[in-house]
Amino acid sequence: MPENWSVVYQTLLEAFGPQHWWPADTPLEVMVGAILTQNTAWRNVEQAIARLKASGSLEVRAILERPAEQLEQDLRPAGYFRVKAVRLRALCRFLEQQGCAEAPASLAEKGDTASLRQRLLDVHGIGEETADSILLYALEKPVMVVDAYTRRLSQRMGWSGPRIAYASLQKDVDAGLPPGDTGIRKELHALIVQLGKEFCRARPRCPGCPLQKQCAHGRPVSH
């Protein structure tokens, strides 16, 4: 039901206002944050990013040259710190290979969106959601990001089952939005996360939810 996602956007924007995502000073900080926030609360990521900044490590070359153990210590508050140190280096190695070590944002000009997406997916530690987050928030490409909140929302609205594939859900949401509009995609994903934090967690809290009327929660869901 693609057309409904536009209504979701309007409703959530009215309820919550603009979210101004992604919270970061530079495109590289977006990319780094996209990896650090994997299955991790953003509040923990902020501390890790603060440590990277404090040690002057929020640069491609600095991350590549930083001793593994020190990089890991910077990442500790974000959890999975050994894994994420490896993934961060893989990202930076990739940026360097693409000739973007000095200006990570210039990655946006190194091919079309489909090609960029595939090259990002080839980087160890970057899956679909992380790749799309980078495309949308760091490179300003009109790509819809889909996550666990989006899946839960789609399910509770009665528009899909809980196990819908990433690509299917992404296509469904994207089809309901104005083609090529990067701004609306940035906001919608941010708004869905905000909704999820407040109302869609493990125990759904319907009272006060902006989508309560449209929501199929409690009614039989067709699939």
Add this chain to the structure above:
DNA sequence: ACCCAGGGTCATA
């Protein structure tokens, strides 16, 4: 004490 967070990889069937 338990559950979850703005996921992804790898081994197994």
Add this chain to the structure above:
DNA sequence: TATGACCATGGG
């Protein structure tokens, strides 16, 4: 293709 184990910290 589709599950399950694993990765680790911090807050509710």
